[in-house]
Amino acid sequence: xxxxxxxxxxxxxxxxxxxxxxxxxxxxxxxxxxxxxxxxxxxxxxxxxxxxxxxxxxxxxxxxxxxxxxxxxxxxxxxxxxxxxxxxxxxxxxxxxxxxxxxxxxxxxxxxxxxxxxxxxxxxxxxxxxxxxxxxxxxxxxxxxxxxxxxxxxxxxxxxxxxxxxxxxxxxxxxxxxxxxxxxxxxxxxxxxxxxxxxxxxxxxxxxxxxxxxxxxxxxxxxxxxxxxxxxxxxxxxxxxxxxxxxxxxxxxxx
Amino acid sequence: xxxxxxxxxxxxxxxxxxxxxxxxxxxxxxxxxxxxxxxxxxxxxxxxxxxxxxxxxxxxxxxxxxxxxxxxxxxxxxxxxxxxxxxxxxxxxxxxxxxxxxxxxxxxxxxxxxxxxxxxxxxxxxxxxxxxxxxxxxxxxxxxxxxxxxxxxxxxxxxxxxxxxxxxxxxxxxxxxxxxxxxxxxxxxxxxxxxxxxxxxxxxxxxxxxxxxxxxxxxxxxxxxxxxxxxxxxxxxxxxxxxxxxxxxxxxxxx
DNA sequence: AACGATGTTTCATATAGTGAAACGCAGGTG
DNA sequence: CACCTGCGTTTCACTATATGAAACATCGTT
Numbered sequence: 001x002x003x004x005x006x007x008x009x010x011x012x013x014x015x016x017x018x019x020x021x022x023x024x025x026x027x028x029x030x031x032x033x034x035x036x037x038x039x040x041x042x043x044x045x046x047x048x049x050x051x052x053x054x055x056x057x058x059x060x061x062x063x064x065x066x067x068x069x070x071x072x073x074x075x076x077x078x079x080x081x082x083x084x085x086x087x088x089x090x091x092x093x094x095x096x097x098x099x100x101x102x103x104x105x106x107x108x109x110x111x112x113x114x115x116x117x118x119x120x121x122x123x124x125x126x127x128x129x130x131x132x133x134x135x136x137x138x139x140x141x142x143x144x145x146x147x148x149x150x151x152x153x154x155x156x157x158x159x160x161x162x163x164x165x166x167x168x169x170x171x172x173x174x175x176x177x178x179x180x181x182x183x184x185x186x187x188x189x190x191x192x193x194x195x196x197x198x199x200x201x202x203x204x205x206x207x208x209x210x211x212x213x214x215x216x217x218x219x220x221x222x223x224x225x226x227x228x229x230x231x232x233x234x235x236x237x238x239x240x241x242x243x244x245x246x247x248x249x250x251x252x253x254x255x
Numbered sequence: 256x257x258x259x260x261x262x263x264x265x266x267x268x269x270x271x272x273x274x275x276x277x278x279x280x281x282x283x284x285x286x287x288x289x290x291x292x293x294x295x296x297x298x299x300x301x302x303x304x305x306x307x308x309x310x311x312x313x314x315x316x317x318x319x320x321x322x323x324x325x326x327x328x329x330x331x332x333x334x335x336x337x338x339x340x341x342x343x344x345x346x347x348x349x350x351x352x353x354x355x356x357x358x359x360x361x362x363x364x365x366x367x368x369x370x371x372x373x374x375x376x377x378x379x380x381x382x383x384x385x386x387x388x389x390x391x392x393x394x395x396x397x398x399x400x401x402x403x404x405x406x407x408x409x410x411x412x413x414x415x416x417x418x419x420x421x422x423x424x425x426x427x428x429x430x431x432x433x434x435x436x437x438x439x440x441x442x443x444x445x446x447x448x449x450x451x452x453x454x455x456x457x458x459x460x461x462x463x464x465x466x467x468x469x470x471x472x473x474x475x476x477x478x479x480x481x482x483x484x485x486x487x488x489x490x491x492x493x494x495x496x497x498x499x500x501x502x503x504x505x506x507x508x509x510x
Numbered sequence: 511a512a513c514g515a516t517g518t519t520t521c522a523t524a525t526a527g528t529g530a531a532a533c534g535c536a537g538g539t540g
Numbered sequence: 541c542a543c544c545t546g547c548g549t550t551t552c553a554c555t556a557t558a559t560g561a562a563a564c565a566t567c568g569t570t
Contacts, residue, residue, distance in 0.1 A: 006303035007526060008263040008558070013307055020331040029516055038560045043518065048261035052268055062517065062567095066332040068504065071465075074329035075508040076275040077321040152407030210326070210508070211466045249323065253330040253465070262557065263527070284547055293529045298549065317548065511570100518565070527557075534549075540542095 011037060012045050016066065019055065025063030078210050078251040084116045086249040087207070091118040091218065094242040098235055100222035102242075104207075105134075106215065107145040110157050112136055115216070137161050137177050138170045138195035140204035141217040146177075147184040148206055148214025154181065169195045189236040190217075194224060201227040203236050205243035210251030218243045266292060267300050271321065274310065280318030333465050333506040339371045341504040342462070346373040346473065349497040353490055355477035357497075359462075360389075361470065362400040365412050367391055370471070392416050392432050393425045393450035395459035396472040401432075402439035403461055403469025409436065424450045444491040445472075449479060456482040458491050460498035465506030473498045 014035050019026060028046065032039040046064050049055040053069030084104065091102040101119035105112045111133045136142035136157070146154055163172045171177050184190045184206075192202035204219035220227065220239055227235060269290050274281060283301065287294040301319050304310040308324035339359065346357045356374035360367045366388040391397035391412070401409055418427045426432050439445045439461075447457035459474035475482065475494055482490060 004299065004302060005306075006263060006267075006299060008261060009267050009300070009303045010307075012261075012264050012267075013309070016328065020328045023335050027516070028518085039517075040519080040560060041558080044259065044261060044558075045264070047259060048264045051260075052265075054268070066328065070325065070329045070332060071506050073271065073275045073321065074325045075506075077325060079508065080278050150405045150407060152405060211468075213466075251326050251330075253334060282547070283549085294548075295529060295550080296527080299527075513568105513570080515568090516566085518563105520561105520563080522559105522561095524559080525555100525557090526559095528553105528555085530551105530553100532549105532551080535547085537545090537547105539544080 008045075011035070011041070012049060015042065015045055016049070016054065016070075019064060019066050022065070025058055025061070025065040027061075027063050031064070074251070081250055083207070083216055083246075083250065087116060087216075087218065087246045088118070090242050090245050090249075091116065094118075094218070094220060094238060095120055097238050098220045098222075100220050100226060103141065103219045103221065104216055105141045105145070105219070106217075107136070107142075107149075108133070110136055110160050112139055112142045112145060134196065135161075135164065135166075137163055138166055138192065139219075140190040140192035140202040140221075141219045143177070143180050143184050143190040143192075144204040144206050144217035144219075145214060146181045147190070154178075166196050167194055167198050169193055171195060187236075189240050191232065191236075192221075193229075199224050201229075203227065203232065203239050205236070205240045206247075207243050207250065208247040208252040210253065212252065215250065216246075218246060263300075266290070266296070267304060270297065270300055271304070271309065274319060274321050277320070280313055280316075280320040282316075282318050286319070329506070336505055338462070338464075338471055338501075338505065342371060342471075342473065342501045343373070345497045345500045345504075346371065349373075349473070349475060349493060350375055352493055353475045353477075355475050355481060358396065358474045358476065359471055360396045360400070360474070361472075362391070362397075362404075363388070365391055365415050367394055367397045367400060389451065390416075390419065390421075392418055393421055393447065394474075395445040395447035395457040395476075396474045398432070398435050398439050398445040398447075399459040399461050399472035399474075400469060401436045402445070409433075421451050422449055422453050424448055426450060442491075443495050446487065446491075447476075448484075454479050456484075458482065458487065458494050460491070460495045462498050462505065463502040463507040465508065467507065470505065471501075473501060 015031055018031060018034060028039050028043050032042045046055055050057050053067045055064050056067040057064050087104050091104060095102045095118045099120065101117060103114050104116035105114045114130050114132050117130050136146060149157065158174045158177060165172055171180060189203060189205045194201060200221060201224045202219050202221040204217045206214045207216040207218055209215045218239060220235060270286055273286060273289060283294050283298050287297045301310055305312050308322045310319050311322040312319050342359050346359060350357045350373045356372060358369050359371035360369045369385050369387050372385050391401060404412065413429045413432055420427055426435060444458060444460045449456060455476060456479045457474050457476040459472045461469045462471040462473055464470045473494060475490060
């Protein structure tokens with residue numbers, strides 16, 4: 001049966017999860033009392049787990065806490081995570097919810113590169129393609145990625161941009177773009193209000209990894225009649241949640 | 256017996272550790288073959304672990320990999336780590352190896368604050384005290400902590416320092432201090448060559464946490480006849496190793 | 511010194527975990 | 541299309557492992 005239990009494993013992880021939420025470490029008897037296990041059972045499990053480093057004993061007061069081996073296993077796992085692989089299921093779900101194409105992109109120098117894209121069958125064909133570069137200053141994703149830069153690096157990038165006007169709405173100055181980036185920092189999401197293509201609006205949010213850095217941005221794009229200004233907050237909420245879920249997959253630890 | 260095994264736990268963690276070092280996920284039969292376990296045993300363990308999220312199954316190709324629950328447990332643990340608690344055993348060991356007082360300090364604005372200190376019984380009494388602030392520009396710890404700042408923040412701090420000369424060796428200019436900080440970045444450790452107290456030399460190295468940021472510095476201080484220039488590389492190696500061990504405890508993931 | 515609580519160890523016993531066997535399924539081949 | 545192979549999944553008789561009651565060791569408190 002797929003949901004068959006293994007009693008010893010369940011007990012061991014009950015112990016681990018209890019210790020993970022306990023700040024000061026717990027003793028054998030205390031753990032047994034909180035989990036309804038005999039103290040000799042707890043003692044045996046703790047010994048086995050500490051032999052492998054998943055739990056550590058404080059010999060001064062005979063309390064146990066989570067061991068470094070958890071961090072090591074987690075680190076091994078995080079190191080080999082592939083953003084696109086982790087992101088895809090969440091992007092698909094977002095595409096289904098909003099009914100519009102979803103992109104994942106990163107910053108490369110002063111440009112945005114799309115690295116993943118999900119679109120449903122009967123949505124309008126976006127010009128965007130995986131691998132395509134788009135300008136930072138007039139994309140929601142660009143502003144989002146800029147929001148993750150240090151102030152110094154941001155100034156450097158802003159100073160190098162060309163501010164080519166694509167539409168009447170394109171932000172054409174450093175001041176305007178800086179204000180937009182600050183808005184992202186404040187609200188947690190960015191808007192492209194027909195700034196790159198006439199009739200196309202876009203909403204994006206940042207993706208973080210375990211170091212707390214912005215590593216990518218995820219976005220929804222579509223015709224202005226669908227990504228209508230009245231729906232901005234609603235759609236932004238979906239995009240932000242998707243970005244948060246991807247961040248969690250990448251090991252981001254909430255403060 | 257303290258090293259008594261719990262077979263089921265050991266088998267489960269063998270599976271976990273195999274998956275942690277396998278990039279693409281493994282199937283039931285493959286895991287069984289590599290660990291010398293029957294595939295029905297492996298299947299049961301995988302099911303139990305995936306029910307709790309410690310392992311995840313890829314339903315497309317029936318392979319298993321480490322699950323997000325490991326990252327969550329690790330995150331819970333890392334969030335509540337206390338630097339001083341984790342650092343103390345390593346500081347004690349360093350003090351025993353070098354035979355001199357060992358400090359742990361952080362940056363507070365433009366000053367260094369000692370937050371922990373270990374000294375052996377018969378070492379010379381340092382003026383340093385826990386809680387004491389010392390100037391950034393003429394301490395090994397100060398230069399180490401400066402090395403962890405962004406370029407912009409570093410310039411900001413360097414611009415605000417007073418460069419009060421404590422000894423003939425004190426670095427008295429922004430250029431000198433910047434060069435010293437760049438030396439730390441390059442070599443991984445910093446030297447106070449009688450820059451703060453006549454006759455006292457000091458060697459420090461940076462401590463990182465799981466985000467990859469410099470959160471503290473650890474140092475050894477002593478009389479110049481003991482912390483002799485001829486011993487700098489040797490002592491620096493010990494200090495760097497101690498800082499690396501503390502970093503590892505704080506969840507730092509090596510690249 | 512006595513007591514109480516906790517941690518540690520022992521060992522008889524019950525049951526949880528094991529693995530052999532069988533079955534289901536998917537992909538490859540002729 | 542039928543057959544074969546390998547893998548994943550499930551079943552169940554059996555036994556080896558994990559359990560917990562009891563005893564012992566240790567430590568802090570009175």
